[in-house]
Amino acid sequence: MADTASDEGTGRELSAWQIMGPLIDSVTPMAVRVAATLRLADLIGSGTASVADLAESSGADPDALGRLLRHLVCHGVFDEPEPARYTVNGTAALLYSDHPSGMRFSLDLDEFGGRMDFALTGMLHTVRTGKPAWEKVFGAPFWADLAANPAVAASFDATMGAESEQVHDAAIGYAWPARAHVVDVGGGKGALLAEVLQANPEVRATLFDLPETTARAREFLAERGLDGRCTFAGGSFFDQLPTGGDIYVLRHVVHDWGDEEAGTILRRCAEAAGDHGRVIVIESHGTSGDDPGMFAEMDLRMLLISGGRERTVEDYRALASAAGLRVDDVHATRRGQVVLDCVTADITH
Numbered sequence: 648m649a650d651t652a653s654d655e656g657t658g659r660e661l662s663a664w665q666i667m668g669p670l671i672d673s674v675t676p677m678a679v680r681v682a683a684t685l686r687l688a689d690l691i692g693s694g695t696a697s698v699a700d701l702a703e704s705s706g707a708d709p710d711a712l713g714r715l716l717r718h719l720v721c722h723g724v725f726d727e728p729e730p731a732r733y734t735v736n737g738t739a740a741l742l743y744s745d746h747p748s749g750m751r752f753s754l755d756l757d758e759f760g761g762r763m764d765f766a767l768t769g770m771l772h773t774v775r776t777g778k779p780a781w782e783k784v785f786g787a788p789f790w791a792d793l794a795a796n797p798a799v800a801a802s803f804d805a806t807m808g809a810e811s812e813q814v815h816d817a818a819i820g821y822a823w824p825a826r827a828h829v830v831d832v833g834g835g836k837g838a839l840l841a842e843v844l845q846a847n848p849e850v851r852a853t854l855f856d857l858p859e860t861t862a863r864a865r866e867f868l869a870e871r872g873l874d875g876r877c878t879f880a881g882g883s884f885f886d887q888l889p890t891g892g893d894i895y896v897l898r899h900v901v902h903d904w905g906d907e908e909a910g911t912i913l914r915r916c917a918e919a920a921g922d923h924g925r926v927i928v929i930e931s932h933g934t935s936g937d938d939p940g941m942f943a944e945m946d947l948r949m950l951l952i953s954g955g956r957e958r959t960v961e962d963y964r965a966l967a968s969a970a971g972l973r974v975d976d977v978h979a980t981r982r983g984q985v986v987l988d989c990v991t992a993d994i995t996h
């Protein structure tokens with residue numbers, strides 16, 4: 648039998664349940680999500696709030712909320728400086744609605760994130776079959792499910808654009824030529840293009856996405872006064888893309904898909920970019936060496952959701968090459984997103 652593990656501080660023997668605890672705990676991840684959904688950090692603000700007041704303002708049961716907070720405090724989320732009164736500590740501050748990570752919204756169980764978490768209950772099905780859990784759990788493949796549920800699709804678009812610090816990082820992570828025409832393929836609600844257009848007054852843009860998403864993007868850019876330099880095209884990137892762009896961007900799009908579909912999307916970009924355009928692929932987890940844990944987690948998550956996958960730079964090179972592209976440059980952004988700058992194969996720009 649293996650040596651018995653002991654707690655470093657007390658020297659006491661640890662039970663098997665204590666050793667496995669952090670790996671098998673399914674209570675804490677859900678407790679944090681409930682706190683995010685009830686906006687507890689926003690409600691406490693920079694002061695102290697009693698559990699009774701928090702229950703009242705969040706519409707929760709006081710006894711149940713107190714028990715939730717007690718659990719969270721034990722895990723370092725929120726402080727309890729005096730009995731049944733709570734403050735926001737450094738960890739809980741990540742749950743403020745205006746935090747640039749967009750974490751509160753992403754964890755909100757009433758939004759897309761909640762649906763995504765629920766999909767994880769189908770992991771056994773995925774591992775047994777190799778098929779996404781989404782269809783098993785929700786009765787339709789991921790993109791069909793979104794198409795059939797406009798509120799979920801709108802929440803998905805909002806979630807994709809919520810991580811403003813990562814969007815900003817991508818926008819400053821590429822040297823957009825001053826007068827380029829940038830086509831954002833699968834551009835979502837337009838968060839990246841808004842940043843690019845704002846910072847580059849002579850850049851023009853086209854946002855290409857599914858028609859409903861394109862309509863939301865038009866509103867988003869109009870609210871920021873940027874729609875004058877942007878055209879909007881609704882359609883499928885498995886069909887023809889608008890031609891005439893200088894740069895075709897795919898941010899967080901390729902990892903949604905298996906190799907066959909990803910190859911088709913890249914080929915459509917290569918065809919539209921033609922001899923003089925470039926295709927820029929931006930992904931969060933481009934190198935398994937940077938953070939193997941995050942890479943592996945996101946890789947599994949993409950398989951469960953839509954049958955996608957995370958890829959190494961070498962995987963992207965192979966995919967690009969099969970689609971008629973050559974990776975001309977690879978670099979990381981300040982926050983570690985990977986940017987692959989591709990040109991049509993055999994052409995040097």
Ligand SMILES: C[S@@+](CC[C@H](N)C(=O)[O-])C[C@H]1O[C@@H](n2cnc3c(N)ncnc32)[C@H](O)[C@@H]1O
Pocket residue numbers: 790807808832833834835836839855856857860882883884885897898899900903
């Ligand atoms: C993960 S989101 C990324 C959005 C955005 N590029 C970003 O960085 O936040 C993938 C995008 O692909 C779009 N999409 C999915 N299937 C598509 C299709 N067949 N044709 C065009 N866009 C599609 C979705 O609507 C969504 O906006």
